[in-house]
Amino acid sequence: MIDLNTTVTVAIAAAAIGLLFALYQRSFVLAQDEGTERMQQIAAAIQRGAQAFLSREYRAVAILVIIVTIALVILSQVPGSGMSILTAVAFVFGALASGLSGYIGMYIAVRANVRTAQAASQSLNQGLRVAFASGTVMSTMVVSLALLGISLLFIVFVNQLGDAAQAASALAGFGFGGTSIAIFARVGGGIYTKAADVGADLVGKTEAGIPEDDPRNPATIADNVGDNVGDVAGMGSDLFESYASSIIAAISLATLTGAFVGEGLVAAQVFPILVASAGLIVSIIASFLVKTEEGADQERLLGSIRTGIYSASVMIGIVVIVLGLSLPFGDMNVGIIIATLSGLIGGVLIGYFTEYFTADTYGPTKALSASAEGGAGIVVIRGLALGMMSTLAPVIVVVVVTLLATSQAGLYGVAVAAVGMLSTLGITLATDAYGPVADNAGGIAEMSDLPEEVRDRTDALDSLGNTTAATGKGFAIGSAAMTITALTAGGSSALGAAAEPAKLLLNPQFVTGLFIGGLLPYVFSALTMVAVGDAAQQIVEEVRRQFREIKGIMEGEQEPDYERCVAISTDSAIRQMLLPGIIAVGVPVGMALLAVIGKGNVIGEFVAPISLVGVLLGSLVSAFMLAVMMANAGGAWDNAKKNIEAGNYGGKGSDAHKAAVVGDTVGDPFKDTSGPSLNILLKLLAIVSLVIAPLIGSAFPASADLIDPDSPPAVEQTTDESSESSGG
């Protein structure tokens, strides 16, 4: 009925529509009024800063990409390494696509901010439209480029290698390429954004006594650049990888599990690509539904965003049902539909629960605000407890989705659940990328002394952005967990772990691997939290120096040297992310090499392929909890502070407010640096392991039997069992 070529054509068509839409939205945004000269000046400074960061980042990224590409090429040439040179090809394309998405997302975001501020002088709806349109540029770019890249590479690889399983294996390089950008954008960006923010506040607000976003503060431009770096480029490349990897894992597991044969196999391979293609189109349609009227409160603004996301979810749900029923899945049609929908609904639920725990319209954050009267210590304790408790919902959702999906469609079910969860990324990511634009618009409105009513509107838009940012972070880690579960399921068999299955639970390498894996997120978080402090300190010193040495700044007669602060943030962010980055790549590579070297000798008793599987699972569990805890505690502290600033418990300047500010200070690196960085740690660990899996696979050939679809292993049995019960 539908073959691979037709599917790829469909995907390319969808991606083309997506790219055209992005182009259209870009033109729409750029056609808007840029406002007063003062506004244009400020915006230009932010644009220069963003450009400076991107140039610096991409130079560093380029070096990394070249080194990794060379390493992959060399490895593929080592006889018996089992790795294809196509992995290197996929890697380069993944890095390029992710880098391009981030670049264009940033490009448009730092131009949309000033136009949003200006549009807000017309009406709230106009402001929302411009900011949201810029978000859709980024989100449709990410989705379209990922879809295009995967489809094209997959068909080329299948033709080259003549085998879908090997093609899917090489395709893992595409996700790896995306993550290489993500580590810079997300980790480096996370350090950058908070270093600039904290640094600007420490000297500006505290020492010099000038308000936030005051143009006299040399670090204020760096602060505004930072918002975009972390939440536009970082979030974009993070989700680029999750999105791409979920599709690749589904294609790969369609073959690996051995549950599908003949036209059923083709159906299982094309299904994720078709769902993703449809998801892109419905996201575009739904994005037209995001609008509001004048004077809308937060509840209504949030409602307009929700209308878009929920509409897209309903539409893609229908597509999934239609596709699931019409593709020749044998007796698994209903099972695959249920698995995919469970992921889709799971994503919506994670978003809802994140909002529940972090928005001050609900009980938890309200109680957190109230606790501020007890002092800073109590606020911190309650916020940490809130964050810990909030791990409950996403874990239960991921657990239920995973179990439901596997019971319905085996491991393939987990992968399509991840595809389902991420299918509406075209609109969910737009709501994330919208946040920093609205935030910047508020800053520009403040710096340019726009009228009160405009600032009220940009404040409302900014506030909305805070909530969508928190929700987005919950969604990002939730979908990352699903994707990694799917990736690990696919990868662990290739890893040869199953070679010693009977010994597994009693296997010291596995258990200690779990410990090492559990440890990594803690070390990673410690490093990134301290990195923010160190980088902020450098900004503080630079701002002090400028106040001291450049005469006339405080009188507004002389413009401060914004560029210098941008350069310092950029440099220290990129320097500080090196060690965490090396850990994330070095641990799996190092362990894989030790496992290969240790085969048959004493080293092998300490490190074996199974150790690496332990590390993957251990880090998945540990990082998932920690990331959700950090993101939600951070979001709740932020909103608790805002809740008090809105006049509760004594309002701004009260003791409760001071206590809440302490909570927010702790929450800043939690939610914007360490928490999101853990996504990248997780995904780097998983994808690096997956990419080097063939190396281990060929060193431990006995373990490769699970990869061979001809030998019917335990996996097939699982799927058989589950399809039976789903039928019954």
Add this chain to the structure above:
Amino acid sequence: MIDLNTTVTVAIAAAAIGLLFALYQRSFVLAQDEGTERMQQIAAAIQRGAQAFLSREYRAVAILVIIVTIALVILSQVPGSGMSILTAVAFVFGALASGLSGYIGMYIAVRANVRTAQAASQSLNQGLRVAFASGTVMSTMVVSLALLGISLLFIVFVNQLGDAAQAASALAGFGFGGTSIAIFARVGGGIYTKAADVGADLVGKTEAGIPEDDPRNPATIADNVGDNVGDVAGMGSDLFESYASSIIAAISLATLTGAFVGEGLVAAQVFPILVASAGLIVSIIASFLVKTEEGADQERLLGSIRTGIYSASVMIGIVVIVLGLSLPFGDMNVGIIIATLSGLIGGVLIGYFTEYFTADTYGPTKALSASAEGGAGIVVIRGLALGMMSTLAPVIVVVVVTLLATSQAGLYGVAVAAVGMLSTLGITLATDAYGPVADNAGGIAEMSDLPEEVRDRTDALDSLGNTTAATGKGFAIGSAAMTITALTAGGSSALGAAAEPAKLLLNPQFVTGLFIGGLLPYVFSALTMVAVGDAAQQIVEEVRRQFREIKGIMEGEQEPDYERCVAISTDSAIRQMLLPGIIAVGVPVGMALLAVIGKGNVIGEFVAPISLVGVLLGSLVSAFMLAVMMANAGGAWDNAKKNIEAGNYGGKGSDAHKAAVVGDTVGDPFKDTSGPSLNILLKLLAIVSLVIAPLIGSAFPASADLIDPDSPPAVEQTTDESSESSGG
């Protein structure tokens, strides 16, 4: 050469010596001068409070013990449940032994405090001697009763059941009984101690402006009682269980792994009992070495404690080598020696690194103090980062010890490593139990207006107690992790998990079990942290009420109603620990029941025996990190505050001090409630699973083959491999 009967005789003799020593030390402590009438009054109030808590706790415990005993008896009578009624017998004895140790420990601690204060008026050394002697009463009681209980029950069970493996399985009830006490003492006690502490401070220091430990504060007695409840009774029953379970796991694995036969099997069974017996004796000898001279600084005081611990370690090291060489282990003598010593050294290293991260004589806490100048937010961030980074050392130690031990002696090696680590408990636990006595002594000296020099001495002793408490917590969680690894190794085969080994890594029930396991410590910590806040609030209201309604308190004319505060703390602590306790017991029991019920139907696709193994491993990894992070961050904040109070960075009352106080407030429930409670969560999960394992084992008989020593399973293979390589 040596048979089971002889070994049990040796153990009983050692336990008898231990009990006699405890009796001697008790008489020594009670013979000391009780000081002035005022001191005796205060001490009597603390004693009444402690008595009130213990009565209330033991009433609650008794109900739990009766219910669990009945449940165990009923389960053992269900045909085909596979459980022996002897498990119930062991449970009752374990509960009694643990309860008795805690009771006597508390009894002597609340009598030693006032005598320590009085002894400190003679000399620093005399104060140290009295406080430390009271610690040894508790520590030798714990070790002696555990050793006595295990030896006697083991030989009786072997005679009854005629099979060492089944006897060891039933013996698991002994550890379970110990944990049932621990959940009350450690979790309830942890909530109690901080509720009283925080509640007393909030009204006393902040509202009424009276100093800490002021007799006019109605909550001050509850505060002093709390110190004993958490760190004497709690720590004691916590380590009672670890100690007992490590020995039981070793005996059990000697049989289960199938690596030992004939006289080798007997040697492997008696070895842990002999090491433990010798450990008790050397601890008693080493405790005589703990003494100091007048005017000793912290470094010297710490040195005197270290002398005791290190001497005991060296002595037991020699015993291990002698035993290992003389017992007929076949070719595994050297391997078993190395495994045991690696645990012993690992324990010392964990203690050292805990001290490194939490004592203000080293870099990390010094840097934390310095960061207080940046404000409360920065202190909290740096403290959390410090705590996270400090997980590195214990994890690496546990990983290396586990791998080394297994490579040398298989899974049995892990168990004897845990036995080695805990072998010096007779002295290490004494240093923990010493802390609250010194703390109380300081409080009594303050309340009774003893001369400045006496308070200087009690302050020095108290400060030493803070460091040993932090070290003790690190050791407690490290040894718990080792014990649980050994228990899980023994238990998971009995759990029948290995029945589906080939599917394991690809097994959704396993992976989702890991997630649920990873989640539990977060939920548990959130609940206990909030419980402290809620309980403290009740104290605050009661203290306010007394100030309002009882005239003449502030003038010192009327004594406040201390008992009421004690009663409130007690009641709310025991009420608040119910939910965490139910979770810890309910999750494994519930999952086991679901797994049994779900066999062969749709529930089985969601919950299977393997799910429970996932929960165990997931919680082990997650709780280990979290507990170490909390304990060390809490210890470091406490010492950073003290460092500032000693005159650094502006000293008491400075902004840096206020910031450090916020850190300490966050750290209090971290280190004294949530962190230590996680030990209990972990151990309850492990031991409950182990106890109900036969139930699962008989429902899934196919999986039971690993238990049968006659069928040579993969386990044996592992051990063979490792013994081969250890020989080569």
